[in-house]
Amino acid sequence: MVFGIRKRIHDHLVERRIRRTRLVTKYGRCNIEFGNVKYGNHFAFLLDFWTTFVEFRWRFVLFFFIASFTLSWFIFGLLWFWIARNNGDLTWQNPSKGHIPCVDNVYNLITAFLFSLETQTSIGYGGRAITPFCSGAVTLIIIQYLIGNIINCFMCGVILAKISIPKKRAKTITFSEMAVICPKKDFLCLMIRVANLRKTLMIGSQIYGKLLRTTIKPDGETIIMDQVNIEFVVDAGKDNLFFVCPLTLYHVIDNTSPFFEMAVDTLHKQEFELVVFLDGTTESTNSACQVRTSFIPQEIMWGYNFLPIISRNKEGKYRVNFSNFSKVVPVATAHCAYCFHNMKGHHLHTIDGIDNGEFEVIDNLEQPNMTKM
Known part of the structure; x- marks a missing residue:
């Protein structure tokens, strides 16, 4: 029994040594390490950002997918909150009865975030809507619409490219x-x-x-x-x-x-x-x-x-x-x-x-x- 245990331990150690010394695994992955790469060369990965994103693991792609949308909603929510504050639309600013807001029903940070989400995703619940009396608000909604479409196209392209990547056929x-x-x-x-x-x-x-x-x-x-x-x-x-x-x-x-x-x-x-x-x-x-x-x-x-x-x-x-x-x-x-x-x-x-x-x-x-x- 002791001999059998020793043999299994020996076989396991031999198997681990073979895996370490093998350049190409049985499944085609290259077992190689790059050392002492100049720090400036890392910028090449940023310049070729499309290939970098496609080669990311799925967990990182999903993380960037969630983070890109959530962060853009929050950033534009802050901008809508800033426009409402400058126009005196917020609740704590006590707007008068005849006050015309830049965006209807945006009176705090949460409602500004919800309006940002509804604008970028084209949900359109109807409770919050932009008015034509603030030129800054009109400009911001155009910018958010364009940036939202860019994020949609980029992330959809990355996901489709990863799904159809040739190595899956391999x-x-x-x-x-x-x-x-x-x-x-x-x-x-x-x-x-x-x-x-x-x-x-x-x-x-x-x-x-x-x-x-x-x-x-x-x-x-x-x-x-x-x-x-x-x-x-x-x-x-x-x-x-x-x-x-x-x-x-x-x-x-x-x-x-x-x-x-x-x-x-x-x-x-x-x-x-x-x-x-x-x-x-x-x-x-x-x-x-x-x-x-x-x-x-x-x-x-x-x-x-x-x-x-x-x-x-x-x-x-x-x-x-x-x-x-x-x-x-x-x-x-x-x-x-x-x-x-x-x-x-x-x-x-x-x-x-x-x-x-x-x-x-x-x-x-x-x-x-x-x-x-």
């Missing part, structure tokens, strides 16, 4: 939790599965990857987060994908691939992060979006392949079984890329003593000797 694109390495069409390939959960297509989709690692040059210079291009293809090519059903992405591990020098027993000892990008345009809104995910060495399974998930029913209709989307099966695979390409007879190698005819379905989250994510 949440309906999902990648497999794990990547696998196995033979495919006489090549040793690293494979990742991706699916579009909506029936609407992603037009002009492109897939590519970046391998992030720390590199030490021959002159001793250390490059942190060195980026290496990783080419991915599908059976029909790499550009303009027909993304109507789940696709399997292939990266051929040849002598130009950074995975060529890795092996089954050294893969999980490496320190790198494979970031995969999918760019495309949504068919329904015609807006471009990018989907990102990442894989660390502990999330790459050597000697496994994905289970098939596409079939046809009796009526001839295609069916996608998402219960097998991230499940894998062991396959005969060479224990290193060099063996696969250069050593005769080693391009097929059984993993964990499992024969070709005795495959067993294994969930990718239960891969032995692998940290759970």
